[in-house]
Amino acid sequence: MKLKEIILLILALLCLLDSAVLTVRASVTLGLFLMYGLTAALFVYFFFHRQIDGFCSHGPGALLRIVFFCGFAFFLCLVGLMELSALRAAPTGEERVIVVLGAGLRGEQPSDTLRRRLDAALDYYQEHPGCLLVLSGGQGPDETLPEAEAMARYLRAAGVPEQDLLLEDASSSTEENFAFSLRLLRRRGLGGDTPMLFVTNRFHCYRAAGYARRAGFSRAAALPTGTSVFVWPAAVMREALAICAYWAKI
Structure with a gap:
């Protein structure tokens, strides 16, 4: 051979x-x-x-x-x-809102990818008390509950009080994650100019930042997380197609 x-x-x-x-x-x-x-x-x-x-x-x-x-x-x-x-728009420490983007469930538990995002958000939240955690993710066709609810359960178990959690459980895409999250924030008296941090995987930061700006977030920073070696190849191939679709919509 x-x-x-x-x-x-x-x-x-x-x-x-x-x-x-x-x-x-x-x-x-x-x-x-x-x-x-x-x-x-x-x-x-x-x-x-x-x-x-x-x-x-x-x-x-x-x-x-x-x-x-x-x-x-x-x-x-x-x-x-x-x-x-993923290296651009690093957190400044002034962010008042942390938007955690959904990433699928295993049963009623966060997937490994989503758990990495939640852990990163939790670390930042603990280092910067007073932030509002926006958990953004609807219920997929193969899921038994909205991702936002599963994320809330995970963070409650870690000690995050209910008043610091805001659930956005209707979105089904990255674009909707930001648009629907901003809609809920405005009901809380917060707007697109509020310093905001979104948490997602490194490969997802480019498109997420674009949709954040498009939704109306003018002061958005990124907190990138790692990805399992098993998930990374499939996720990157899918994200490459998603970026092309994103460019086509601009």
């Missing part, structure tokens, strides 16, 4: 392992199906790489190869954009 075939096999097996872990541990998302597709593509290329390479060496196949590598380069640029965006 040649080095190329060994590398392909290792990548395919790693993706297969990741797909299996996500199937068991994560909710059904577009990212999961993208990981299935990547796994299948790698195995197909492993078994038929000689024929595929031959087809891509001339004619229409050569054009497809150029398109593929241009698309891959564009994807890498998007990944770089995600990572660099």
